[in-house]
Amino acid sequence: MKRFSRMGSLVLLAVIGFSCGSEDELSEKKAALESLKKEYAALATEIEALEKEVAALDPEFGKETRKTVLITTVEAEKGTFQHFVEVSGAVLSKKNVNISGEVSGRVQEIVAVEGMQVKKGAVLARIDAESVQRNMEELETQLDLARTVFEKQERLWEQEIGTEIQYLEAKNRKEQLEKNLASLQTQMDRTTIRAPFNGTVEMVNVRLGELVQPGTPMFQFIGDSDLFIEADLSERYIGSISRNDEVEVRFPSLGVAETTKVTAVGAVINQNNRTFKVEARLPDLPKAKPNMIAVLRVRDYQAEDAVIIPNYLILQDNKGDYVYVVESGQSKKRYIKRGMVYQERTEILEGLQGGETLVDKGFRDVGDNFNVSIAS
Incomplete structure (x- = not known):
């Protein structure tokens, strides 16, 4: 047992010694690698500085030593640049009305329900007309007598x-009763609430048995025709849009987009949100x-013969914006002045004339006066 224990101790000491030796060697190699990296970085900096100095004195040397990228x-485009602003609006109806009662009485019947589509003249509700009916019956009796008297007096x-005078009194009596009966007939007709045009019952504001008076709102009714699009546009665009301008309107729920025209531009700025109203004709x-969401795409800027990249x-x-232009097989830094930006395109006001060849893929790998090779 002692012999085996002694042998185990020797093996353990050997393993520990080997492990310590390996760790020391690894640390030395890491330190050496770090030192070489620092020396390489310093040499690379010195080499680059010397290359720039030599290239400044000898341009041909710069062309030979610089690598080709x-x-x-892509070509700087010359054409019409347009900027658009998108604003959310809604489909509205000019026939959005509140239908009110015209006579007093209790609601006897409600035919319409919310969301119901009806035709012009369809019955929406009825008001109790018992008192009007009794008055009509009484007048009809009086009118029958008046007609008989008038006919006899006429003969x-x-x-x-x-x-x-007897003839004229009989005639006047008959005509007056006829007018009174016609008036009661009009009141009788008004006890039946009808749709004024084709549309949809948006809201029912009365209940069965409720007492209504003339002018009491009973239904909110929206017509199917005379629809238009309305949107609120920021006041900063007040001079950018006018009547008859073309606009693109998109309906997210329908997945369609159509071109239409502006029919009205508001002249008053809303003090709460600093916007003005814009109306556009609804395409077919x-x-x-009604109330469907619509997105209007309004052009607020246009430039002819603009340079676009x-x-x-x-x-x-530190000096500003720039792009790389290819000239004589080299990339040249060209400083520019931006204009308007829309989606993925920018208008260039200064620095480019249009038609220049710009570095596209690889533009982050090149610098000023780099040799470049254009891939076919």
Whole structure:
């Protein structure tokens, strides 16, 4: 047992010694690698500085020593640049009305329900007309007597019997009762609430048995025709849009977009949100409904013969914005002045004339006066 214990101790000491030796060697190698990296970085900096100094004195040396970068190119576009602003609006109806009662009485019947689509003249509700009916029956009785008296008086007058005043009184009595009956008939008709045009019952504001008076709102009714689009536009665009301008309108729920025209521009700024109203004609879309969301795309800026480039090509340094232009097989830094930006395109006001070849893919790998090779 002692022999085996002694042998185990020797093995353990050997393993520990080997392990310590390996750790020391690894630490030495790491330290050496770190030292070489620092020396390499310092040498690379010195080499780059010397190359710049030599290249400044000998341009041919710079062309020979600088590596060639493989790139693709894109041309600075010359054309019409347009900027648009998008604003959410809604489909509204000019036939959005409150239907009120015109006579007093209790609601006897409610035919319409919310969301119900009806045709012009369809019955929406009925008001109790018992008192009007009784008055009509009484007047009809009186009118029958008045007609009989008038007819007899008329025959006597034709035979030159009686006085003219008797004839005129009988005639006046009959005509007055006819007018009164016609008035009651009008009231009778008004006890039946009908749809004024084709549309949808948006809201029912009365209940069965409720007492209503003339002017009491009973239904909110929206017509299917005369629909338009209304949106609130920021006051900063007050001079950018006018009547008859073309706008694009998109309906997210329908997945369609159409071009239409502005029909009205508000002249008053809302003090609460600093916006003004814009109305546009609704395109011929049978599925469009009142209160549906619509997104208006309004053009607020346009420039003819503008220089246009992709946004992602523009870089920045302490001096400002710049792009790389390919000239004589080299990339050249060109400082520019931006204009308006819309989606992925930028208008260039200064620095480019249009038609220049710009570095596209690889634009982050090149610098000023780098040799470049354009990939086919």
